[in-house]
Amino acid sequence: MAGRMFRFIGLLLTSSWLVACIPGRDYEPRIIGGDPDQGREALARYECGVCHVIPGVPDAIGKTGPALDNYSRRSYVAGKFPNEPEVLVRWIADAPAMAPQTAMPAIAMSDKEARDMAAYLYESD
Amino acid sequence: MRTGIAHRHKALFMTIGAVALVLIGAGAGAVILLSGAYSTAATKQHFGITYRILEQGLRFSVARYADKIVVPDLDRVANVKVGYACYRQYCQQCHGAPGVARDPLGRGQLPSPSSLSESARDWPEAHLFYVTAKGVRMSGMPAWEFRISTDGLWSTVAYLKAMPFLTKEEHRKLDTSATAESCPAPTTAPSYSRETTQVMFRQYACDNCHIIGGMVGPKTHIGPSLEKWRERRYIAGVLPNTHDNLVRWIVAPQEISAHTMMPDLDVIEPHAQHMARYLMTMDE
Numbered sequence: 001m002a003g004r005m006f007r008f009i010g011l012l013l014t015s016s017w018l019v020a021c022i023p024g025r026d027y028e029p030r031i032i033g034g035d036p037d038q039g040r041e042a043l044a045r046y047e048c049g050v051c052h053v054i055p056g057v058p059d060a061i062g063k064t065g066p067a068l069d070n071y072s073r074r075s076y077v078a079g080k081f082p083n084e085p086e087v088l089v090r091w092i093a094d095a096p097a098m099a100p101q102t103a104m105p106a107i108a109m110s111d112k113e114a115r116d117m118a119a120y121l122y123e124s125d
Numbered sequence: 126m127r128t129g130i131a132h133r134h135k136a137l138f139m140t141i142g143a144v145a146l147v148l149i150g151a152g153a154g155a156v157i158l159l160s161g162a163y164s165t166a167a168t169k170q171h172f173g174i175t176y177r178i179l180e181q182g183l184r185f186s187v188a189r190y191a192d193k194i195v196v197p198d199l200d201r202v203a204n205v206k207v208g209y210a211c212y213r214q215y216c217q218q219c220h221g222a223p224g225v226a227r228d229p230l231g232r233g234q235l236p237s238p239s240s241l242s243e244s245a246r247d248w249p250e251a252h253l254f255y256v257t258a259k260g261v262r263m264s265g266m267p268a269w270e271f272r273i274s275t276d277g278l279w280s281t282v283a284y285l286k287a288m289p290f291l292t293k294e295e296h297r298k299l300d301t302s303a304t305a306e307s308c309p310a311p312t313t314a315p316s317y318s319r320e321t322t323q324v325m326f327r328q329y330a331c332d333n334c335h336i337i338g339g340m341v342g343p344k345t346h347i348g349p350s351l352e353k354w355r356e357r358r359y360i361a362g363v364l365p366n367t368h369d370n371l372v373r374w375i376v377a378p379q380e381i382s383a384h385t386m387m388p389d390l391d392v393i394e395p396h397a398q399h400m401a402r403y404l405m406t407m408d409e
Binding site: 063064065066067070073074075076078079080081098099101102103104 | 346347348349350356357358359361362363382383384385386387
């Protein structure tokens, strides 16, 4: 009885919570000219998952670099630069050019591929 | 038999009534919360009764928790000049001093920080020490025990106890004579425990940028999540993840990585040792 009542209250609160639009969460970095699906394939092809956990990318379970989940909510790329699309695209292709100390290597890829990967990271959560 | 049934019915009605009250309360609370009607503005004061209850509640709580504090011989451990150096550095901007106005910072807050001439006179030393060391949650009063050493805190208490009895001229003299004094920071850490270390993380505001395993705090993504930290190979992508490197990083990230957004937070080494130990062992 009491258990059902508490579940009811919980349900009431949760549903009204869902209905009420929680304000202040409308900013999402936009990626211009990237294809998330091709980005996912590119992330797999370049074996980014050897070093990073990437949700939705097979075998992406590496622990050398940080996990790449929740990327659209991150404030900074690599804890170093503002998380803006153009910054992330540059970082993906050539991190050492931006921060010579970083353990992340430069990877030869096309601008399109880096853009696609960034698009995937922003769209997957 | 009749009375038995009546008694049983009475219990049933009371239960239904109690549950209905809880439901109405929860519903009203949800409406107020979700509609945004409750104002969080610092220009909106509590109702009178709420204000009085909170004010008295603070006194009861402080009295209870300060009860265990043993007041040392203040003539021996405390120095009023040092105490004023601490007060000048950390307290005066919000609380003011005799003849000295508080900064704008201390005027725009709600609850408004007390002018201390009154409470310093009335409150026992142990209470003043407790509130200074531990702060007051949800009031804007910070805990100072991670910025000021224990002797420094007792010196601050000694200054507070002297302050209400100083003339403006005497206070000005104290200010001048304390010019060269600085407020002593802690140099040691309490012995390790997970709970103490969680307090440390909060006291250096680590959890405002990092999600830290085992802690209640904002779901923030400013810095990386520190959950399952032990599995990491690198610190900030630049240092191999060992205990000693982690201590070095926490103490002085700006010296190690030219680009990192993580600031130097003046974490003393003994505190950084506990933090590193916590992060390296929290998943065990």
